[in-house]
Amino acid sequence: MDRQSVHDELERARADFRQLVESADDTVLRKPSSGTRWNNRQLLFHMLLGYLIIRALLRLVRLFGRLPRGASRGYARLLNAATRPFDEVNFLGSYAAGHTVSPARMVVMFDRVIDKLHRRLDAETEASLARGMHYPTRWDPFFKEYMTLADVYRFPTQHYDFHRRQLTLDG
DSSP states (O other), rough: HHHHHHHHEEEEEEHHHHHHHOOOOOOHSSOSSSSSSSSSSHHHHHHHHHHHTHHHHHHHHHHTTSSSSHHHHHHHHHHTTHHHHHHHHHHHHOOOOOHHHHHHHHHHHHHHHHHHHHHHHHHHHHHHHHEEOOOEEEEETTOSSEEEHHHHHHHHHHHHHHTTTTTOOOO
16 A cells, blocks of 8 residues: 555645635535535535544454454445435435534544544554455445455545535535
8 A cells, every 4th residue: 555645645635625615605605516415515524524434434444354254244234234324314414514513613623634544544554454344335436345444544535536526616
């Protein structure tokens, strides 16, 4: 794994997120996004959420990566079976947080989570980066059937870039 390229991706997303939020006024933030049920502010929170959940995903990979593959395969099947409730919670969480978390606070949260991911990535061993687990592929288009810890570090920026194209901040 090329750690520097992941660090660079994280920094690119951080700078882009800050620029997007700081250049958008309330009117633009309330505009509907393209291809989602969220407005721009809610979608920005959802993009932040992609980074916030990584810490939990990293813990899961560390746990399941030490177990027989069948354990994570069964877990992924269970999660895939719960896709509908997950989708609703995913939508409602970003919907609500997009109304309550201020854009300025989102920038602070983004900065903090990126800093934590940088430190965590630097502390990973090659062995830990190679461990993996099965993922619920129905939950996100960027979840692969089997992902290593190294793959998980790349996930939030893939998620970010996908949703970045759905923002309608520039009209």
